[in-house]
Amino acid sequence: MSIAAAQVQNTSVITVPVPLGDRAYDILVGRGLIEVAGPRIAALGARAAAIVTDEHVGPLYAQALSQSLQANGLRSSVITLPPGEATKSYTSLERVCDAVLEAKIERGDLVVALGGGVIGDLAGFVAAIVRRGVRFVQVPTTLLSQVDSSVGGKTGINSRHGKNLVGAFHQPSLVLADTALLDTLPVREMRAGYAEVVKYGLIDDARFFAWCEANWHGIFNGDLERDEAVAQSCRSKAAVVVRDEHETGDRALLNLGHTFGHALERITRYDSARLVHGEGVAIGLNLAFRFSAALGLCAISDAERIEAHLAVVGLPTRLSHVPGGCGTVDELLDAMAQDKKVKGGSLTFILAKGIGQSFIAPGIEAEKVRAFLTGEINASRS
Amino acid sequence: MSIAAAQVQNTSVITVPVPLGDRAYDILVGRGLIEVAGPRIAALGARAAAIVTDEHVGPLYAQALSQSLQANGLRSSVITLPPGEATKSYTSLERVCDAVLEAKIERGDLVVALGGGVIGDLAGFVAAIVRRGVRFVQVPTTLLSQVDSSVGGKTGINSRHGKNLVGAFHQPSLVLADTALLDTLPVREMRAGYAEVVKYGLIDDARFFAWCEANWHGIFNGDLERDEAVAQSCRSKAAVVVRDEHETGDRALLNLGHTFGHALERITRYDSARLVHGEGVAIGLNLAFRFSAALGLCAISDAERIEAHLAVVGLPTRLSHVPGGCGTVDELLDAMAQDKKVKGGSLTFILAKGIGQSFIAPGIEAEKVRAFLTGEINASRS
Numbered sequence: 061m062s063i064a065a066a067q068v069q070n071t072s073v074i075t076v077p078v079p080l081g082d083r084a085y086d087i088l089v090g091r092g093l094i095e096v097a098g099p100r101i102a103a104l105g106a107r108a109a110a111i112v113t114d115e116h117v118g119p120l121y122a123q124a125l126s127q128s129l130q131a132n133g134l135r136s137s138v139i140t141l142p143p144g145e146a147t148k149s150y151t152s153l154e155r156v157c158d159a160v161l162e163a164k165i166e167r168g169d170l171v172v173a174l175g176g177g178v179i180g181d182l183a184g185f186v187a188a189i190v191r192r193g194v195r196f197v198q199v200p201t202t203l204l205s206q207v208d209s210s211v212g213g214k215t216g217i218n219s220r221h222g223k224n225l226v227g228a229f230h231q232p233s234l235v236l237a238d239t240a241l242l243d244t245l246p247v248r249e250m251r252a253g254y255a256e257v258v259k260y261g262l263i264d265d266a267r268f269f270a271w272c273e274a275n276w277h278g279i280f281n282g283d284l285e286r287d288e289a290v291a292q293s294c295r296s297k298a299a300v301v302v303r304d305e306h307e308t309g310d311r312a313l314l315n316l317g318h319t320f321g322h323a324l325e326r327i328t329r330y331d332s333a334r335l336v337h338g339e340g341v342a343i344g345l346n347l348a349f350r351f352s353a354a355l356g357l358c359a360i361s362d363a364e365r366i367e368a369h370l371a372v373v374g375l376p377t378r379l380s381h382v383p384g385g386c387g388t389v390d391e392l393l394d395a396m397a398q399d400k401k402v403k404g405g406s407l408t409f410i411l412a413k414g415i416g417q418s419f420i421a422p423g424i425e426a427e428k429v430r431a432f433l434t435g436e437i438n439a440s441r442s
Numbered sequence: 443m444s445i446a447a448a449q450v451q452n453t454s455v456i457t458v459p460v461p462l463g464d465r466a467y468d469i470l471v472g473r474g475l476i477e478v479a480g481p482r483i484a485a486l487g488a489r490a491a492a493i494v495t496d497e498h499v500g501p502l503y504a505q506a507l508s509q510s511l512q513a514n515g516l517r518s519s520v521i522t523l524p525p526g527e528a529t530k531s532y533t534s535l536e537r538v539c540d541a542v543l544e545a546k547i548e549r550g551d552l553v554v555a556l557g558g559g560v561i562g563d564l565a566g567f568v569a570a571i572v573r574r575g576v577r578f579v580q581v582p583t584t585l586l587s588q589v590d591s592s593v594g595g596k597t598g599i600n601s602r603h604g605k606n607l608v609g610a611f612h613q614p615s616l617v618l619a620d621t622a623l624l625d626t627l628p629v630r631e632m633r634a635g636y637a638e639v640v641k642y643g644l645i646d647d648a649r650f651f652a653w654c655e656a657n658w659h660g661i662f663n664g665d666l667e668r669d670e671a672v673a674q675s676c677r678s679k680a681a682v683v684v685r686d687e688h689e690t691g692d693r694a695l696l697n698l699g700h701t702f703g704h705a706l707e708r709i710t711r712y713d714s715a716r717l718v719h720g721e722g723v724a725i726g727l728n729l730a731f732r733f734s735a736a737l738g739l740c741a742i743s744d745a746e747r748i749e750a751h752l753a754v755v756g757l758p759t760r761l762s763h764v765p766g767g768c769g770t771v772d773e774l775l776d777a778m779a780q781d782k783k784v785k786g787g788s789l790t791f792i793l794a795k796g797i798g799q800s801f802i803a804p805g806i807e808a809e810k811v812r813a814f815l816t817g818e819i820n821a822s823r824s
Binding site: 150153154157158161162185188189190191192193214216219220221222225226227228229306 | 532535536539540543544567570571572573574575596598601602603604607608609610611688
């Protein structure tokens with residue numbers, strides 16, 4: 061038996077079901093899952109698979125995955141794209157759609173997304189529209205994509221009018237979250253993904269947040285706690301998605317920390333050297349709770365506890381932590397006003413009555429946001 | 443009261459419901475419907491509409507439609523594209539998606555397709571993917587699009603690998619089939635659309651075929667029979683689509699005449715000067731019944747009756763009617779083998795036991811098709 065096969069045998073796999081009726085699927089979480097991807101994917105019954113990946117991830121895993129699929133009877137090909145957000149473009153969409161058609165992928169066949177959120181979003185969208193929909197499998201290779209973008213079926217590309225403005229809801233047939241792939245993830249990316257893990261506790265699961273406080277070392281080290289954190293995050297997101305697949309209501313809870321976070325990403329012009337998505341979310345989570353406290357909704361001690369935990373893992377938590385500055389109050393408000401969640405002179409926020417007690421709060425007056433942000437900016441100067 | 447308003451009041455509107463659960467919608471059929479499009483569309487409750495049209499149809503109706511929408515409280519804009527199949531491209535897709543976003547169309551708002559099948563397919567696809575899906579309304583302006591492409595939710599663009607290979611299933615919220623718009627349709631386009639009308643009778647409604655034989659003059663003349671023919675065609679297609687929305691079974695019946703027809707379109711290189719889709723379908727319908735007769739499935743007299751009717755309205759019915767020739771047997775078989783309906787050495791045909799008794803016939807050996815086509819070509823030479 062090879063070492064890889066022995067490791068596989070020792071792997072304990074956690075299965076997270078996503079019960080979406082005739083679009084139901086499983087998320088499998090565990091170390092070394094990519095080693096058994098061939099038989100797992102072949103069990104879906106397709107005859108062919110087109111693997112979509114990027115120039116960072118492809119050289120590490122694409123060939124092995126392709127061979128594993130072929131060994132299990134699937135015709136397989138690899139499409140490799142440049143890494144980075146710019147790949148979520150119309151140009152890539154055409155290129156990948158044509159490559160998938162060139163690979164003779166039929167209705168019953170598969171597109172396999174091997175990469176982070178960019179690859180998952182693009183490949184999922186391609187799968188949604190080639191031949192009006194083929195099946196797809198996600199093999200997310202970052203913590204962020206394992207706990208966030210691989211759950212829920214949102215796919216898409218960016219337009220010059222904004223991010224993710226063109227896309228489809230298309231559920232995967234299977235998600236393989238191999239937590240061993242995170243061993244080589246840069247720590248900054250690991251932290252950024254961790255902000256989304258913490259978010260699930262803050263939304264509606266105070267016990268999970270406390271568990272994160274106690275176990276974050278194990279998550280970062282790649283111990284069994286990492287698998288459990290990924291699985292629990294997927295369970296949390298799946299529960300919300302099942303209640304509201306197409307985001308007409310409850311699914312907005314997943315935007316906790318994101319109204320502030322998206323504004324900061326806009327202000328830093330999506331320059332990942334300054335701020336990545338998860339860092340914006342970390343600051344946003346802290347601000348959402350501080351804003352809730354300022355509105356008298358929640359205890360300031362809850363916000364302080366959250367800030368302390370985000371800080372201990374090395375995440376930014378304050379407007380003053382944004383490299384190059386967060387802009388003026390007016391710039392921040394403008395950036396928020398471009399968000400989908402704005403109606404008239406008021407904004408929709410996700411606020412909280414405490415850790416694990418978040419709720420959708422429509423109709424928050426822009427003036428209250430202004431007063432809060434002014435205080436935050438002044439405090440950072442003093 | 444204006445003349446237009448008086449005409450509207452005298453219009454009898456036929457409502458064809460398409461009962462697709464939470465995607466249910468109505469097809470309205472009648473003369474002068476475009477005059478009351480504003481209130482009908484406004485009743486859907488949107489705040490804005492982006493009208494997508496082409497350079498032929500737009501100058502005739504787009505401004506009036508836009509004003510009618512605005513008079514009923516909808517912000518409205520017009521996007522005009524070149525006419526013709528080449529508009530179903532990635533380039534147009536990007537252009538229209540960006541124009542719709544520029545027009546600030548939100549989730550609850552509308553894309554309105556004003557044109558024939560090309561505009562309907564493209565605009566419907568844009569509606570399916572902008573913001574992961576906005577609503578859309580079809581105002582089909584050709585007989586073909588009124589009875590075929592505006593029913594059933596198939597949307598899409600062409601790829602260099604083939605027609606309609608990239609797209610989505612996206613049901614409209616409303617279809618307004620104004621039969622008066624067909625008064626100015628070139629007779630060749632009218633005939634081509636009529637081939638699809640006849641098809642519905644041939645699939646499973648012998649009475650409707652007999653009714654067409656008796657009433658085709660009224661349909662072409664714009665009498666009340668035209669409204670009834672459009673409505674009955676929509677009812678027929680809707681019944682099939684409701685049974686099989688995503689084409690996994692019964693919906694293939696709608697391909698009656700299309701395996702031969704698509705092959706002829708390919709051989710004539712989609713050159714509409716030589717052959718338009720409906721002409722290919724007319725020849726294909728006759729061949730499907732002649733092939734069924736050759737296989738001993740149906741009486742040759744049924745095929746002869748169909749051919750006589752198609753000929754009387756001025757449609758081509760034989761391979762020898764293709765301007766510039768239909769190619770050799772091998773070329774025809776090759777063109778059929780490129781069709782989605784081919785598996786291994788056998789083809790899936792829609793065959794018939796008689797008029798109104800069509801069925802899906804998988805596993806028809808290529809050799810039987812070859813023998814039949816050889817006979818057809820030899821007969822045309824003698």
